[in-house]
Amino acid sequence: MIRRTLELVQEEFRAQEAFNDVARIASFHRQQISPGINDAGRFIYSYLSDAGIQCELLEFPAKKGVTWWSQESFQEWKANDAQLVLLEDGKRETLCAFSEFKTSLIQRSAATPPEGIKTTMVHVENGEDPKSYEDVDVAGKLVFTRGDVARIAKVAVDKFGAAGIVLDNMRELPLVRDRFDLPDARQYQSFWPADGSTHKAFGFMVSPRQGEALRKRFAKQKELSVWAMVGTEFSDGVWVIPTAVIPGESHEEVVAVAHLCHPEQSANDNASGCGTLMETARTLWHLIQEGRLKKPKQSIRFLWVPEMTGSYAFLAANEDRLPDIVAAINLDMVGENQELCGSTFIVERPICALPGFGGDLAAAILGLMIKEVGNLAGTGFYSTFRWTVSPYSGGSDHGIWGDPSVGITCPMLIQWPDKFYHTSEDTIDKVDPRSLKIAGVLTGTYLYTAAYATPGDAAVVAGEAAARFAGEADGQLSVLIDQARKQLAKASGEAEVKEALAKARRSVELRIGFLVDRKKLDISSLKRLVPESSMLAEAQTEAKRVVEESGKFLLAKALRELAVVAGLGDVSQLPPAWQPEQDEAYKKAKSIIPKRVFRGPFSTICKEVPAGFDERVKALWEKYGDRGLPGGQLEYWADGRKTLLDIALLIESETGFYNVDALVEYYGLLVERGVFEA
Secondary structure, eight states: OOHHHHHHHHHHHHHHHHHHHHHHHSSOOOSSSSHHHHHHHHHHHHHHHHHTEEEEEEEEEESSSSTTTEEEEEOOEEEEEEEEEEEEEEEEEEEEEEEOGGGGGEEEEEEETOOOEEEEEEEEEETTTGGGGGGGGTTSEEEOOOOOOHHHIIIIIIOOOEEEEEOOOOOBBBBBOTTSSSTTBBBOOOOOGGGOOOTTTTTTEOHHHHHHHHHHHHHOOOOEEEEEEEEEEEOOOEEEEEEEEESSSSSEEEEEEEOOOOOOTIIIIIIIIHHHHHHHHHHHHHHHHHHOOOOSEEEEEEEETTTTHHHHHHHHHHHHGGGGEEEEEEESOOOOOOHHHHHHHEOOOTTTTSSOOOHHHHHHHHHTTTTTTOOSSSOEEEOOOOOOOOOOOSSSTTTHSSTTTOOOOOEEOOOEEEEETTTTOOOOOBBOOHHHHHHHHHHHHHHHHHSSSOOOHHHHHHHHHHHHHHHHHHHHHHHHHHHHHHHHHOOOHHHHHHHHHHHHHHHHHHHHOOOOOOOOHHHHGGTTTOOOOOOHHHHHHHHHHHHHHHHHHHHHHHHHHHHHHHHHOOOOGGGOOOOOOOOOHHHHHOOOOBBSSSSSSSOSSSOOOTTTTTHHHHHHHHHHOOOOOOHHHHHOOOOOOSSSHHHHHHHHHOOOOOHHHHHHHHHHHHHTTBBBOO
């Protein structure tokens, strides 16, 4: 049934129509929450309504005082115009014009007086550090610098009275782009209500080329004359989420979600996900209407949301219906032309802390799709596009849907990395209709299979999960072996070498045990698709046996590789796995049972940050020399029953991070932040 569904969706999905939809969506300035994103939502609603699909525009208030779990609503923002002009040598040089590049304005900037302001711009090398302002008068002026928008605004505007900020940021992506690969692009940046500068600060983004030119000017003179004008408005309002439904036979649903927000022109992020979802909805509707696919058992819902904010609002508003959502899938940046963008098509698995079949179902469908071209003998097949299946990483709406407190298995489809990510050069010419079709066909097959699964479908997914387990688990273990090799290269003396090997052995043993246990739970979750089936039960039993045997093999393999890396003659020469000292932090962690305050992951978009909180978090990282503390996993694993020590072990097993001292201190900060109960 999965293969037949895949073939039908491939036949019906119109790649060029999806591309056209992406182009139309990209023409809207879709900053959340703004008139532009509402207009884009109404366009989607109108398009699908005209196609005959059951649609609705869900409305939510855009004003302070409304919350969805931990997510607070905020006012609508409208940008009418903005300009930054350099006034030097009797000439006017326009550095930024909102009419040309929407990303030349830092989104959610405050307004200047209607006539603008004439002032000077000064250069501060490290705009985040208050010490950098000691010998510089910035009051009423613009500060030109580089760094984190929110931190700079708090220091320059809130603390020292600057009128606004000008940045030439360009985030670097290793092996894909450095600062000068896009010399004329403007990086997309935004203020948020939680930044503490909303309605106070305004700012502009210049390109790397402009930034270097300004630095040369500042080398000759301390201040540059400028005129700045920002025409923006904040007001109470209403924002909308377009949703479409293909009715099923029961009250249960499967859901596809894509975030609609981002500046005008932003095509791959994420007009590509939205346009793909529109064509996927039309495709499934058409196939079902014509009888080529049967009416699904569960309804199939499509959602176009402001990123994160919309998922919180929809889920919280439908909290009583969450147990009836069988599965979801998130589409984020799926349209990349791989040759231009340097990207790879990825099925990102759901959150590990929630057992679920979603990742295995998506990976199984991808496994069918990559058999595009055969070898000369017809004995093997391969794809003509780059692809992979990766562990959960986060950073998009699936991190909310798949939270264990929400309880919906939700993989993500994404192309990453992207050379043009979050810049003014993420334009429609970087979108490939073929990539849209790959994502749309996988999504359509996933949704229909989850909504109309047969015992055979579920049994096939169980088998695929077991068959793919060894390769994916081996990939994770190989990363640990590489890390061990680097640590051994740094070790000096027999004691340090022995400790490095003991810690590496612990990491390997914990990881494979963790992966085996989680995969068996994922396979068990297939009962949600087909509650009673002897075929599925037999397939699950066999699949779990294969996973267990694979785990034993992979453990032995990894330990042999570790011994080889260490130059040992035999695995028996490896030291026993390292065991942590049961110190005060260890004992304290054993006595703490974290209890979450909110359902869903804690949203930091609007929650006011306690005074000095960011500085204390930064000091924590500096104290322990580790910026990799996985705060998301700390929330996901906290179920009100596990101790902080239990969670520390699960986090170590999943990510390799182990620092109980840091975890205890960070937990204390999160209690203060309101993430956990005091």
